[in-house]
Amino acid sequence: MSEEIRYQSGFGNEFATEAVPGALPRGQNAPQKHPLGLYTEQFSGSPFTAPRATNRRTWTYRIRPSVTHRPYEEIPTGLIRSGPFHETPTTPNQLRWDPLPLPESETDFVDGIVTLGGSGDPAMQTGVAIHLYAANLSMRDRFFYSADGEFLIVPQLGALRLHTELGILEAAPGEICVIPRGVKFRVVLLEQHARGYICENYGLPFRLPELGAIGANGLANPRDFKIPVASYEDHEGEFHITAKFLGRLWSASIDHSPLDVVAWHGNYAPYKYDLALFNCINTVSFDHPDPSIYTVLSSPTAVPGTANCDFAIFPPRWLVAEHSFRPPWFHRNLMNEFMGLIFGVYDAKAEGFLPGGASLHNCMAGHGPDAETFERATNAELKPQHLEDTLAFMFETSLVVRPTQFAMNTRILQHEYYECWQGLKKRFASAANAEST
Numbered sequence: 001m002s003e004e005i006r007y008q009s010g011f012g013n014e015f016a017t018e019a020v021p022g023a024l025p026r027g028q029n030a031p032q033k034h035p036l037g038l039y040t041e042q043f044s045g046s047p048f049t050a051p052r053a054t055n056r057r058t059w060t061y062r063i064r065p066s067v068t069h070r071p072y073e074e075i076p077t078g079l080i081r082s083g084p085f086h087e088t089p090t091t092p093n094q095l096r097w098d099p100l101p102l103p104e105s106e107t108d109f110v111d112g113i114v115t116l117g118g119s120g121d122p123a124m125q126t127g128v129a130i131h132l133y134a135a136n137l138s139m140r141d142r143f144f145y146s147a148d149g150e151f152l153i154v155p156q157l158g159a160l161r162l163h164t165e166l167g168i169l170e171a172a173p174g175e176i177c178v179i180p181r182g183v184k185f186r187v188v189l190l191e192q193h194a195r196g197y198i199c200e201n202y203g204l205p206f207r208l209p210e211l212g213a214i215g216a217n218g219l220a221n222p223r224d225f226k227i228p229v230a231s232y233e234d235h236e237g238e239f240h241i242t243a244k245f246l247g248r249l250w251s252a253s254i255d256h257s258p259l260d261v262v263a264w265h266g267n268y269a270p271y272k273y274d275l276a277l278f279n280c281i282n283t284v285s286f287d288h289p290d291p292s293i294y295t296v297l298s299s300p301t302a303v304p305g306t307a308n309c310d311f312a313i314f315p316p317r318w319l320v321a322e323h324s325f326r327p328p329w330f331h332r333n334l335m336n337e338f339m340g341l342i343f344g345v346y347d348a349k350a351e352g353f354l355p356g357g358a359s360l361h362n363c364m365a366g367h368g369p370d371a372e373t374f375e376r377a378t379n380a381e382l383k384p385q386h387l388e389d390t391l392a393f394m395f396e397t398s399l400v401v402r403p404t405q406f407a408m409n410t411r412i413l414q415h416e417y418y419e420c421w422q423g424l425k426k427r428f429a430s431a432a433n434a435e436s437t
């Protein structure tokens, strides 16, 4: 990690930043003539009329306006898929995948994206796509943006440096970053390989969850979110922008870097967050609370309490519950649960759920601890235990995640996943049975 990256702080704040003194107009957004010859462009991430609390827009002051590119032409999408997801019937079975193999040929972040599944439709601005990425090449002359959704990037292997229109951020495994819908960026690998997960959120932008009875503090605290400072590229040459729009990829040539924003102010900007700063709240008496207690970010729908997508994490923590079964309980859920593992071992699965791997338990699919975990946890001595070296996460969505053809046909699909529960034998001994035996 390089030392020189500077950040502003505070989730959803109104930021003001200039890479050159005097580039940010004072007292107004759009002066008749910019003193340094920059173009003024508003960048809206919400309707103009959205309520103040959810209104998102940023004023940019840039070398050229975004419209100065050649026309877009369609290019192949590779293994990227988007809603509506109708490639293959959606199974009610529990699914699990091994980690994505690292690429052998030159593959940048965009070419390295494969879609495991998703829901909804970007044209309806609802649902999500769940992608994996595996890359070994930095993007130099190529820029990317998605008009379909914001990108929540969860690195699992290899730190990334994201050069965006609004500045530079770095994200290593254990951190996340969010690139809002429409923000152009290129990804530089800080290590030889990079691998991770992406939740492309077609719905309302991620925000911090309500805290209810928890109070004013806790879970992910707003000041721990880091937002880049303005940083621009004044580069001319042959560049390409890849746009993701309604599930297709389009490429336009451009004779300059589109990362040419010299100053900006507003509240629509990329951010990063170190998951180690999550203030984990849990039981100090008994029983395993619902996993919503681990929510970092939430993309709501119009229905209260029903998320388009919640991003939850299962970090290192103390387990102290008394007279309780401590791992996640057996469960069937209206919501749909996609999980990934950043490092270590997840406390519901003794084996088979690997760092870089993934699982999907869709609407009403039974899931829970595997037989080995159940056996161990039922007989464990209930002294305080520190769960160490573990970081799993969940994208929990209200719409069924339909796997892609790739997800169902790939060699990394674990066809034997169901076996991990087959050792859960009958233990019931009724009074009558007990007497007759």
Ligand SMILES: O=C(O)Cc1cc(O)ccc1O
Pocket: 288, 289, 290, 291, 327, 328, 329, 331, 337, 339, 348, 361, 367, 368, 394
């Ligand atoms: O492991 C899972 O599938 C996710 C999960 C976590 C938890 O703490 C409780 C229930 C649950 O389904």
Ligand SMILES: [Fe+2]
Pocket: 331, 332, 333, 337, 367
């Ligand atoms: Fe669950």
